[in-house]
Amino acid sequence: MRAMLMILAASGTLAFGQKVEEIYGNYCSGCHGAKFEGGQGGSLVDGIWKHGGTDAEIFKSIAKGNPPLGMTPWEGTLTNEQIRSMVVYLREQERKAAVQGMQFPKPSPDTVTKTELQSYKIETVVASGLEIPWAIAFLPDGRKLVTERPGRLRILDKDGKLQPEPVKNTPEVIHHGQGGLMEVALHPDYEKNGWVYLGFADGTVEKVEGKKDQAKVITSVVRGRIKDGTWTDQEWIYRADPKFRSGAGVHFGTRFIFDKGYIYFVVGERGGMMEAQDVTRPNGKIFRLHDDGRVPEDNPFVKNKDAIPGIWSYGHRNPQGLAMDPRDGALYNTEHGPRGGDELNLVQPGKNYGWPVITYGMNYNGTPITGITEKEGMEQPVIYWVPSIAASGLDFYTGEKFPKWKNDLFAGGLAAQEVRRLRLEGKKVVSQEIVLKGIGRVRDVAEGPDGFIYVLLNGPDSIVRMVPAN
Numbered sequence: 001m002r003a004m005l006m007i008l009a010a011s012g013t014l015a016f017g018q019k020v021e022e023i024y025g026n027y028c029s030g031c032h033g034a035k036f037e038g039g040q041g042g043s044l045v046d047g048i049w050k051h052g053g054t055d056a057e058i059f060k061s062i063a064k065g066n067p068p069l070g071m072t073p074w075e076g077t078l079t080n081e082q083i084r085s086m087v088v089y090l091r092e093q094e095r096k097a098a099v100q101g102m103q104f105p106k107p108s109p110d111t112v113t114k115t116e117l118q119s120y121k122i123e124t125v126v127a128s129g130l131e132i133p134w135a136i137a138f139l140p141d142g143r144k145l146v147t148e149r150p151g152r153l154r155i156l157d158k159d160g161k162l163q164p165e166p167v168k169n170t171p172e173v174i175h176h177g178q179g180g181l182m183e184v185a186l187h188p189d190y191e192k193n194g195w196v197y198l199g200f201a202d203g204t205v206e207k208v209e210g211k212k213d214q215a216k217v218i219t220s221v222v223r224g225r226i227k228d229g230t231w232t233d234q235e236w237i238y239r240a241d242p243k244f245r246s247g248a249g250v251h252f253g254t255r256f257i258f259d260k261g262y263i264y265f266v267v268g269e270r271g272g273m274m275e276a277q278d279v280t281r282p283n284g285k286i287f288r289l290h291d292d293g294r295v296p297e298d299n300p301f302v303k304n305k306d307a308i309p310g311i312w313s314y315g316h317r318n319p320q321g322l323a324m325d326p327r328d329g330a331l332y333n334t335e336h337g338p339r340g341g342d343e344l345n346l347v348q349p350g351k352n353y354g355w356p357v358i359t360y361g362m363n364y365n366g367t368p369i370t371g372i373t374e375k376e377g378m379e380q381p382v383i384y385w386v387p388s389i390a391a392s393g394l395d396f397y398t399g400e401k402f403p404k405w406k407n408d409l410f411a412g413g414l415a416a417q418e419v420r421r422l423r424l425e426g427k428k429v430v431s432q433e434i435v436l437k438g439i440g441r442v443r444d445v446a447e448g449p450d451g452f453i454y455v456l457l458n459g460p461d462s463i464v465r466m467v468p469a470n
Ligand code: HEC
Pocket: 023, 024, 027, 028, 029, 030, 031, 032, 040, 041, 042, 048, 049, 050, 051, 052, 058, 061, 062, 066, 069, 070, 071, 072, 074, 086
């Protein structure tokens, strides 16, 4: 104890770059236990918070302490940023401990999985032969289109059988880190016009002698038609100026929503962090364009001559879920936060969603990003997830097969390997339930025209669907 106080006195506040695990180990574990189980101070993972269990209350408990009862006030020693990271860290530990004692629906084909409102069985649609399936689109004749991230567009025939040959002549895609061929969607009038839209990592790869290939990429959108198994009539819907391409392998976004003649889509922040705040760059933005790629005249930044006119909202990190409420037309996105702080946002024109100035997360290595979670002029998420679920595909359920789930929002989680059902009232989430867990990393969740819920899994790379059961 004496030694510890000396270190603190000598150094003032701790170095900003110190990892949260080290801070906990050095300054907290002595009283709260190496496994957070408690000692002189209480357990930090039993879900019981004497002084309140919201993030803000836990922050306050750490900052202000309670000296008469032996809890040191840490403000002044730890920065706000470090205390904020500690809250994220304690939340992760609390969740881990809770999960150990919990039963989650882990479906298998032979068992009925019961959830709060509906029971279902899982059916395997494609067991093998796909590589990193990313998105699915349902053709009116019962066939399905599936993207594979390395760059192939595949077709499942009416019986769900994977056709051996991918669609020929699809655009050149650069499979770089998290980027590759990502989104596929049909124009709402597909039956009349045949347009299929693709979102992918586009750019150049330079071969450098003795080095790894140097990719320079960013997210782009095209549309085209599929005739006799071949991609034709291609048109660019959105292609960033080549100066915005980067070698980063992260945060490509994509996902499309069509509404009233517009297409909404996402360009992730590509690791550029503050670039998400800059409306002269495409990074970290949700776009709205006419479905032929023209810029709508009433977009929020068209009058700012330096801004990229297609931008609809900004300050996003890596949204990979986009869905529109069938009842009121409200647009929602889910986005990957850093470590902690995945978000569900209500997307509104011209608004700033705050990344990286505000976030409920910290860096992956346990160092802080920022101490603040709110700021004037920046939107709060509808809800956020700490720890992260690694938010992926998102869809509203509108079908008849699961009547008690009507209009609920289904959100996939890659790292958490789960599908969550969110119930919204107005624009608030009133309940949340994990309906599927533990059968693979969930890349996309999509309602089929048959009313079943399709789940694309990465590792094992496969497609399953949820069908009602009693
Ligand atoms: C010298 C012992 C000691 C150290 C060191 C210590 N704590 Fe505590 N802590 C306590 C005690 C005792 C309490 C209970 C105080 C009370 O009942 O009000 C407590 C309470 C808390 C609470 C509130 C819990 C609740 O139920 O509301 C939090 C959060 C917490 N500590 C976090 C930390 C963190 C984070 C660190 C390290 C930065 C830390 N503590 C270091 C002794 C300690």
